[in-house]
Amino acid sequence: MTYQALARQYRPQNFTELVGQEHVTQALINGLEQGRIHHAFLFTGTRGVGKTTVARILAKALNCEKGVTGNPCCQCSSCLEIAEGRFVDLVEVDAASKTGVDDTRELLENVQYAPTKGRYKIYLIDEVHMFSKSSFNALLKTLEEPPPHVKFLLATTEPKKLPVTVLSRCLQFNLKRLNLTQIQNHLIQLLELQNIEIDSVAIELIARAADGSMRDGLSLLDQALAYGAGTVTTKDVTLMLGSMDQKSVVGLLNAVIDKDKESLNKQLTQIFNLAPDYSRFLHELALLLHEVSLCQILNSYVDNSAFDKNTIKTLTEKTTPAQVQLFYQIILKGQEEINLAPDSKTGFEMTIIRLFAFEIGNPDSLNTTPNKQKAIQQNSKQTNTQQYTQQLPSEQNVSSVQANRTDSTQQSQSNAQSIAQTTSNQAFKKYRCCEVNSETWQEIFQKLAIQGPTKELARNSHVLSNDNGTLVLAIDEQVQAFMTDSSQQRLSSALKDIISEDVVVQFKQDDDNRSTIAKTQQQQQEAHIAATKNKVEQNTFVQHMQENFDAELIQIKQGESFI
């Protein structure tokens, strides 16, 4: 059985099956049932929210053999042919590939002829904003006086790019971005239909990464299923998305703040089991602290935050501004040092222990430098004053509390700045764009902050060409399944971090079995094993064993120290 992508397999066939767009579907159903059918519809909204899906269902509703209906039967030959994309009277066009006026003329040539099979001849034009000006003019003529048997269904992500003359002739429907719960519930429903065990944390991660687009959610779920060989687990999804489970970030910070050793131990074990990118985890912790700090000082929240407001609020109440600033500094320092640590897990754990063991104003607590201790004591003095004055509320004291708050924040900020300065001074060498070629690729690859499929793509790629910042990578057959727009973007942005000019990555399937980093590594490994085998065979002790005891050299295993 060939595998069919979930997005395709479970494409909504009816208005009622479409998630999150009730405001659109209800209006369409009402219009259809009451026989008020406009001749041109425009569906707008961000990518992957269901614009063309709605249009196709509408095409069915207009052409269903059971009559024009808000609820097409999905069984008659018209409905079935539309669902399979082979209905003669539904002309689907991707405007992005047919921008010229000749294309449009050719497309509209047959407009005046009656439909072959259906009730209406339907033109579904996707990404219609890509039309050229003259194409729009050609379309406009037909839109002004359309034959009664013709319906236009236009879809676009950018309605602002459409001429007003076109806009004014269409009935416009704006499809909404889907919220987290809508995507989550839909994915869970599909997994239930497939009898696949549901890992709710993994689903939440996928739904969050889908960022309002159901199509992205479905294709990420497909990728996760491929990655996990038919199962979806938090560990695989974390690896695949290179993202963190926000719950473990919050859980860890709570354990630190609560000084709960048992919980901290548990959290660290759980995190270890997820095999995360530890540096990225510190990054997420820093983001969380930033949000807590914003809430504490400015009483504001970050839009589209990965953390929920209640979590931020609780953390805000449990910490002092000085403590949050201090944690933030320790984490920045930890990020700076993680590459110097024996391994990233050790570096990460030492940073967390430092967070845990540090107590403001306690000279016995862990510390890094005497200067820092001084700064912390100053901070803590201010915090103490603050607490003291808070016990004696009077107008006079209110102003001193505010002053102290500002002081301690400024103090911590200047410390943070000096740390940031050091980091940027130690910044590693940046490459020039023209230096990226098949010879330097392995060296550059080692410095890229990527993981999961994106890392595998880069590891299994060959630099085909580099034309003024357009980097074409030939991707080995084995990992071609990972070639997506998002991994292309991830790789481009990782490259931007280490290359001084802008770089755009393009993937191309490699059919010529070119050399890749993965292949080179494999060859090095094989050569290493061969050399070792040779050495072992030359060893006098081994030779002695062979001669006197008929010993045989059976296998040479690769030790863990080999990289």
Ligand SMILES: [Zn+2]
């Ligand atoms: Zn039908």
